[in-house]
Amino acid sequence: MARRTKAEADATRQALLDAAEDVFHEKGVGRASLAEIAQAAGATRGAIYWHFKDKVDLFNAMMDRVTLPLEAACRGPDADGDPLARVQGTIQSLLATAVEDAHTRRVFEIAMYRVEYVAELGGVRERHEASLKRFHARLTKDLALAAREQSLALPMADADAALGLQALFDGLLQTWILGGTPFDLQRVGADAVAAYLRGLGYRLQGDMR
Amino acid sequence: MARRTKAEADATRQALLDAAEDVFHEKGVGRASLAEIAQAAGATRGAIYWHFKDKVDLFNAMMDRVTLPLEAACRGPDADGDPLARVQGTIQSLLATAVEDAHTRRVFEIAMYRVEYVAELGGVRERHEASLKRFHARLTKDLALAAREQSLALPMADADAALGLQALFDGLLQTWILGGTPFDLQRVGADAVAAYLRGLGYRLQGDMR
DNA sequence: GATTATACATACATCCATGAATGTATAATC
């Protein structure tokens, strides 16, 4: 076939990424063949090898398309208002994205249950860890700030308290995506996070006492 | 080679399971070849196909060797003493096992980060979900019991509160095993669980107020 | 002590995925 215009080329690139999502989700990243992905996109492996170096590169591009905007959004409002409300807001907004955007949800599901975090997949694990660390640093800072504002001493180190909060968030998201026991992620998430924060000693907005 | 005695046969079976752990952990389940596993065990693929139906069967056997005893231990003491202490104790004992038993830890790591939960792996995902559901049911029952004993109304449904606790546990274990930010799993686990339970309204043993 | 089932090792056939090489028609570029 012949050369496409730049717009057309980008369209096939997006189609390849869409198809990769489908096939990765269905077969898992390891057992998904580039031929099947290409076919699902109405193209051939030639197109994939043109746009991407190999399967790992394709996978990373697929992840970036979803995670980059998300992380950018997380870094958005930094120093305004109540740090505790900001923590709760960030978590709520991430959970909301998972619930409302099927696209994002499927990519999360792939990253959590459909890929093997092995050396060969160059940097996938490292990038996941880096992303977690940034989130953790932010939570730690905000929790410490809020503790000072309410002039209370946490029953555990700031960083550990943040670790627990992050674990709670991750655990809820993963449990919900696994889907074994369906539940209202946003409501349970809000309540569980509130309980955890309250248990740390914080006084939350909207609490009766 | 020739026929082995029954004890010898079981020894090679165990060696195959050990080797499977090693290779699965290193390469991931998908990219691990049966030839490599056999070689790591000092045997050939013939031995694997004698003891196991295929790779899935081998994987399940490897999982069973660790999870069956664990689940049995969890089901152990059922109706004695304080239900809240029992919840905390169960979680602490599971975390302790992860910390102390490298064998168990590696199998957990394989199940969490080195395998694709895909239809083809027949029942792996389903068994995981079933195990989670049993744990969840137990937590729900104990949390409800403890709430009645302390005559308090939880700020969320029993099942949802249990969901949060389980998510917290899962999240902590996974974060710890991922290893990006090393921390004291048992201490942070105990503190975070205590905070969550306190935030739900429970009065915990050993609390000052 | 002859027979039989066992516990593997070896050999074989098949399939499929990958990566690179090559072809090619056409947008861009000048």
Added chain:
DNA sequence: GATTATACATTCATGGATGTATGTATAATC
């Protein structure tokens, strides 16, 4: 409007993994 880089499709060569079939020496069994 000739040239060139582009955006793929097609073909080829290779390797590696799987499953099965077969061989075989020896514990068990009687």
